[in-house]
Amino acid sequence: MESNYEITNHDIRDFNQMNLDTFVLGLENSFESVVHPLIEKLKQDREELQSKDKDYEKQLKDSKLDEIEIERKLLTNGNQVGIYYLDQELKALLEMKIVYLYKFFEINIKRLIQDAFSIKSLKTLYRWEVIVSYLLGEGIETNQIIGYDEIVQLKDVNNSLKHSSYLDDNLKKRIPEFSNVQFIKYVELESFYNRIQELPIQFLNSLSSKIYALKYKFxxxxxxxxxxxxxxxxxxxxxxxxxxxxxxxxxxx
Structure with missing residues (x-):
């Protein structure tokens, strides 16, 4: 049986309000759930190799060999080589997590703005600075939203990782986890990621609330x-x- 009900402006308003109210509820960083178990497995493998290496080092020292010979045997027994390559794998995975986290944020902030303000083409929102400028024009100051500084850090680290495996010194100074480290390893990347990983969704949640107030509170x-x-x-x-x-x-x- 066909319905003769016509959608009203009030229905559209209610639907749009509900979308803003519930925007972040369905958001999930799916890459995190996939890659986390692999990272934990590699870290476990690394710990086992490190334990074997320490045991082997103790055996060599107990054998009364001189320091040069001990160092030579440690470098050639395979444990340290294995640890080195596991570190490289872990670093690569952490870099991927950071790059994906920003892409996840970028996709969803553009979707939020497009839906809320009926923007026809996302091509107009091609850079973070453009997004900030657009929202300011609508009366929303993004630098007052929770997580803004961390989002900027994430953006800058993401951009740097996409173009080089090294972060420039000016960027490192702005990131607490990197500021006192000459060569960034997976440990520092993981610390940075753990600090900021929840903030993209928190930022989007706060932004959706501000858009709601802007459009529907009088x-x-x-x-x-x-x-x-x-x-x-x-x-x-x-x-x-x-x-x-x-x-x-x-x-x-």
């Missing part, structure tokens, strides 16, 4: 501003027409 000051803006441009006859149309839309007498 304080007296906001209403007065709308009235003043219309009064500057609108003739009395047009104002009366608008009042009647609003009354009809909201079934007011």
């Amino acid at each position: 304080s007296d000051d906001k209403l007065n501003s709308i009235v003043s803006d219309l009064a500057i441009r609108m003739e009395k006859d047009d104002a009366e027409k608008l009042i009647q149309k609003l009354k009809k839309e909201y079934s007011l007498k």
Whole structure:
């Protein structure tokens, strides 16, 4: 049986409000759940090799060999080589996690803005600075949102990792985990990731709340501003027409 119900402006408003209210509920970093077990397995393998290497080193020292011979045997027994390559794998995986986390954030902030402001093409939001500028034009100061500084750090580390395996000194100074390290290893990357991994969703949640307030909350000051803006441009006859149309839309007498 066909329904004759027609979707109203109020239905559209309710639907849009619900989308903003629940935007972050379905968000999940799927790459994290896939790669985390692999990282934990590699870290376990590394610990086992490191334990074997320490045991072997103790045996060599107990054998009264000189330091040079002990060092030669340690370097050629395979444990340290294995640890080195496990470190390289772990570093690569942590870099991938960081790059994916920013991509995850980038995809979803663009989707949020596109849906909320009915932007036809995402090509206009091609860089973070453009997104910040666009939101500022809508009255939202992104630097006042929780996690803003960490999002900027994530963006900059992501950009650096995509173009080089080395971070420049100016960037390292701004990241607590990297500031006192000459060569960044997987341990520092993991510490950085663990610190910022929840902040993209927190930022998106706060941003969606601000967009909701911007579009659907009307304080007296906001209403007065709308009235003043219309009064500057609108003739009395047009104002009366608008009042009647609003009354009809909201079934007011």
